[in-house]
Amino acid sequence: MLSPTPRPHLIVIGNGMAGCRAVEEILERDASRFRITIFGAEPRVNYNRIMLSPLLAGEKSFEDIIINGQEWYDDHGINLVAGDPVVAIDRASKTVTSRSGRVESYDKLILATGSDPFIIPVPGNDLQGVISFRDMDDVGSMLRAASGGGDAVVIGGGLLGLEAAHGLSLRGMKVTVIHLMNTLMERQLDEAAGWLLKTELEKRGQQILTTADTAEIYGEGKVEGVRLKDGREIPASIVVMAVGIRPNVKLARDAGLAIGRGIHVDDHLVTSDADILSVGECVEHSGQVYGLVAPIWDMCRSLADGLVAEPSGYTGSVTSTKLKVSGIDVFSAGDFSGGDGCEDIVMRDASRGVYKRVIVKEDKVVGAVLYGDTADGNWYFDLLKKQEDVSEIRDALIFGQAFASGGGAGASPFDAVAAMADEAEICGCNGVSKGKVVACIKGGAHDLDAVRSGCKASASCGQCTGLVENLLALTLGDEFAGERQVKPMCKCTSFTHEDVRKAIVEKELKSIPAVMQAQHWTTPDGCASCRPALNYYLLCAWPGEAVDDQQSRxxxxxxxxxxxxxxxxxxxxxxxxxxxxxxxxxxxxxxxxxxxxxxxxxxxxxxxxxxxxxxxxxxxxxxxxxxxxxxxGHAYGKALRTVKTCVGSEWCRFGTQDSTGLGIKTEQMTWGSWMPHKFKIAVSGCPRNCAEATIKDFGVICVDSGYELLVGGNGGIHLRGTDLLCKVATEEEALLYCAAFIQLYREEARYLDRTAPWIERVGMDYVKSRIVEDAEGRKALAERFAYSQSIYQIxxxxxxxxxxxxxxxxxxxxxxxxxxxxx
Amino acid sequence: MNGEWLDIGPLDQLPAMGARTLPVRGGDEIAIFRTANGQVYALVNKCPHKQGPLSQGIVHDTSVTCPLHNWRISLVSGKALGEDEGCVPTIPVKVDGGRMFLKRDAVMASVREAA
CATH class of the missing domain: 3.90.480.10 (Sulfite Reductase Hemoprotein;Domain 2)
Structure with missing residues (x-):
């Protein structure tokens, strides 16, 4: 078919997803406007770059990931020049030159050069075996390396790096991921979700090193391993560099186009030269650079509208990420950095491994992070994009679309529980239905603790606490006192100090994020009240295993x-x-x-x-x-402070025992121990009590026949004299009882409780039953204290x-x- | 040297959920914070209550709790949160190429007042 006049020539530089999509959009609007030539650097047709991960993992073949086969180019009369990239643009003569020397003139030019992997500037980054993860050739290199098994290191714990690690792991390699930040995928996930992801990946056999900074890649001629700045060495036969990408602007820069981080374009994707357009990961629009597919599709539509139809104008994109990272569902959208006026609604379901966080500001959803269950991701994203007022459904928002819109007209929490059938399950852990909870309440359980002990609802993970409280309010009306007898630790949780300490031991929780997930914390990273308490509880329960978190001190x-x-x-x-x-x-x-x-x-x-x-x-x-x-001297700590003594029998004419010597021995045994609160000891050499032992947490008064041991004294705001624990005959016994008492206090008192209020609460009878009457228990307590001291007395x-x-x-x-x- | 932004050093010098300090000769010391999510904020290092060093507080979410009397200050706005009222100046921060930059005008604000 001959055209009356030759059609204008459109050249597209880049045979990737953006370039071909732009062409598709143009053809859809006007199939005959342009004669089209596409230059591609890779010697193959247009394929779906996102699918490189399943390709590496062996879940797909190259044929499966082709977007447009050769027939598409043929059918539309597109001239594909594959494997011969454009190396220069001459704007004056409106021509492009390829590497092989081919020169083509254009009327309109589209730059879709995408992005390049960022290679970190460390020694050895050019060794054989250092690979990026960007195109088919990279996948080929990785597959060849993986066929021999062995160790692989992936530098970069973002999406791309984790996909590479997953693929190599499935191919039988032992993979270590090195990530500079302390949270995996920190752009898409908050700390809590990043921690869950890390834990899950570790469970699957990958080694994940966060806050790990690469110093060099070493090897003779080819890669042998990676050395970190802290000196650690990780052996590897390949290193995949996946720390990020940056817009490929080289051609544009050489041609003198306006560039910033990317190629500058206007709302119609036109660059600073009216005949040159640009689209995809290589562009910068209104200061934004995008690396996700959805905004690029938006750009391609606006580009085609502006070039061959009614100009629509691209106004930027709000992005969401919904992905499977190594088979784990993850979703994030909008802004989850928090800030003024932002309210976090957090739901954690430890048994299903789910974490959901929705960020609401001025009654509108501004961000969301979902881990493990992303079914409602699109719904949240929709609410976010439409800026819908969510005040009506706020209380049910976190439970998802089905719950929020299915809970009756008003969807207030009361309406929602009222609308539930009697058979509906309230407590998943213990299989308790709404009917059983209501029967329990009607049977006399008038507060949460009574319901927990009566029918076990909310007694395990606690996630249904809110539902149970709503049922209490609904069933009892004005009679419901509302608050629990024992207050929760802080506003971040519905659990008490005792609940949390029990869970730390029983569920073997050994880090702060683990406790927050298992106990359904409603804030992403706790507060200044619960973090120090959790840090102490963990150190106390798991000496040597829990890591002391400086930022929680x-x-x-x-x-x-x-x-x-x-x-x-x-x-x-x-x-x-x-x-x-x-x-x-x-x-x-x-x-x-x-x-x-x-x-x-x-x-x-x-x-x-x-x-x-x-x-x-x-x-x-x-x-x-x-x-x-x-x-x-630990004068600053929730710790053993001082052992105060008098001079005792060595000098004093009234002294009955060597109180100074016993005081020194006591201090040498107890110094350096972390406690729920500060802890003071004194040893007086006679009942005149010059060391003021009767207002200390642990006091000793020496008498002719031995040592009186006193506990629970306090000289602070509320003056409290000590109670007599017992009398012992020897120094060894005094030291043993002291260690046992301290350990009991360490294990059972609430954080920031001195011994005085703790003893007031549990009673001296209880303390005596554990320390005086139970010889085995006393010994065991003292041994646990000694073990803890073997680690923390530094x-x-x-x-x-x-x-x-x-x-x-x-x-x-x-x-x-x-x-x-x-x- | 006379740009709009002052380069104050590499990001990796600032621990997550922690803070560092930046004294300004003849002016107010600045505290630079990093949240769990990696955002960086800067405030004048003085609690609006009794001038406690906010840099020594516990950082949680986008707020810091003053070490002296537990006032909670927003890292974003510098305002006291909860029941308390007061505000501390904020200094705009940008992170680029792994380095942190503070807005020069805001850093120098207290110096000019003193001069």
Missing amino acids: FTNERMHANIQKDGTYSVVPRMWGGVTTPNELRAIADAADKYGARMVKVTGGQRLDLFGIKKEDLPAIWADLNAAGMVS DPWAKRAAGEDAKLHQHLAEVRPFAGVAA
């Missing part, structure tokens, strides 16, 4: 010194039993001078306190004090003085207004 425990009102710190070195030496005093005096202590004060616990020390100077002053043989000052966590003490940089920034 109050500043005093993080800095190992006491913060003062002006932001400086006070430093207290340990003086065993309140005994010091001239050498120690000289060292303290020197340190006070050297670091400008503005006050030196004798404390109530028989120690010296140096005030006004700067955060930056702490490691240095500790090094000086360490050098004189002194360690941290001087934190020495580690800091040696350079650990130096960032905590140093400024990031300093701004000198007239000289700039100094690191």
Whole structure:
């Protein structure tokens, strides 16, 4: 067929998803407007790049992932130049030149050059065996490497990296993923969901290293392994670099087009040259660069509208990600970084491995993260895009579309439970129906705890607590008191301290995110009240196994010194039993001078306190004090503080026993132990009680016939004298009972309860039954304390003085207004 | 040196759910925070209540709890959250190429006032 006039020539650079989709959109609007030539760098037809992962995993073949076969090009008279990429554009003569020297002139040109993998600049990144994950050739290289088995390292824990790891793992390789950030897929997932993903992948045999920074890739001629900045070495026969992509703008830059992060385009995808358009991952529109398919499809439509039909204009895209990462469903959309006015609605279902978080601002959904169950992803995304007012369905929102719209007209939580059939299951864990819960309430269970013990509803995972409370309110009306007798830990959970501690032990929870998931925390990362408590409970339950989370410690425990009102710190070195030496005093005096202590004060616990020390100077002053043989006095911690003594039988004419010696032994046994709250001990040598043992958490009063052991004293806001625990005959027994009592307090008191309120609550009879009457139990408690001490009795000052966590003490940089920034 | 943004160093120097400090000669010290999700924010390092060093507080979600008296301050707006009222200046931050930048004007705001 001959045209009366030659048709204008459209050249597309890029035979990928964006370039071909743009052509499809143009053909759909006007099939005869242009004569079309497509240049592609790869020697093959147009295929679906997203499907490279199933290809690698062996779930699909190349034929399965072809979008447009050769017949599509033929049918539309498109000239495909595959395997011969364009290397230059001459805008003046309106021609392009390919690598083989072929020159074609264009009337309109579309740049769809996509993006390039980002290769991190480390030594060895050009060794044989370092592969990116971007095209068919990369997949071929990986398959060849995998055929020999062995170890693989994937650098990058984003979507692409995890897909590569999954594929290599299925192909029989032992895979380690190295990720710079502390959360996998941190752009799509929040910390809680990222943690779940990591745990699941580890369960499947992958090794996942987060906050791991690659120092170099080593090997003789070819890859042998990866070395991290912390010195760890991971052997590998291939390294897949999947840390990210960046827009391929080389041609555009060489041609003098306007570029930023990507090629600048207007709303009609036209570049700074009116005859050159651009589309896909290589463009920057209104400051945004996109790497997902949906926005690219939107762009292709706008490009075709502007070029051959009614211009519509591209206005940017709101993106959502719904994917299967290694077979695990994950969804995210919108903004989940939180912020002012944002409210998180969180639901966790530990038994199904589900985490859902919807972020609502001014009655509109602004973001969502779903893990494990993404069925409602599109519904949330729809609410988000349409900016619908969700105030009416807010309470049911997190349960999903079916629940929110099926729960009756108003969909208030009461309507929702009222509308449920009697047979409907309320508590999935214990299989309790609505009818049974209501019968239990009518039978006299008038609060949550009574329902939990009566019919077991809400007694396991607690997820249905809200439903049970609604049923209580519905059934009892005004009689329902509403609140539980025992308050939950904090606003992040419906569980009490005791519930949570029990779960940590029974379910073997060993990290803060694990507790939050298993106990259905309603906030993504807790609050300043529950995080320190959880950190302590974990350290207490799993000494040596739980990792001490510095970011969940109050500043005093993080800095190992006491913060003062002006932001400086006070430093207290340990003086065993309140005994010091001239050498120690000289060292303290020197340190006070050297670091400008503005006050030196004798404390109530028989120690010296140096005030006004700067955060930056702490490691240095500790090094000086360490050098004189002194360690941290823990005056800052929820920990053993001091053992106060009197001089006892060695000097005092009234002394009955060596109270100073016993005090020193007690302090040497107990120092360095973390506690629910601060813990003070005193040993007095006679009933005159000069060491004030009767207002300490644990006190000893020596008498002629032995030692009176006293517990639960407090000299603080509420003055409380100690209760007598028992009397023992020997020092060894006094130490044993002390260790057992401390461990009982450590294991059973609520965080931030001193011994006094704890004993008021549980009663002295209970404490005696555990410590005095139960010899086996006493021994076991003391042994658990000794085991914990074998791990935690270390001087934190020495580690800091040696350079650990130096960032905590140093400024990031300093701004000198007239000289700039100094690191 | 006279750009609109001040380069204050690499992002990997700032721990997640933690903070670092940036003294400004002749002006107010700045605290730079990083949330669990990796967002970076900067505030003047002074609680509106009693000038506690916010950089030493516990960071949770997009807020920080002051170490002195547990006021909760929004990292986004600098406003006190909950029952408390008060506000601390925020400094715009951008992260580019693995480095952190602070808006120069906002960093220098307290210096100018003093001059």
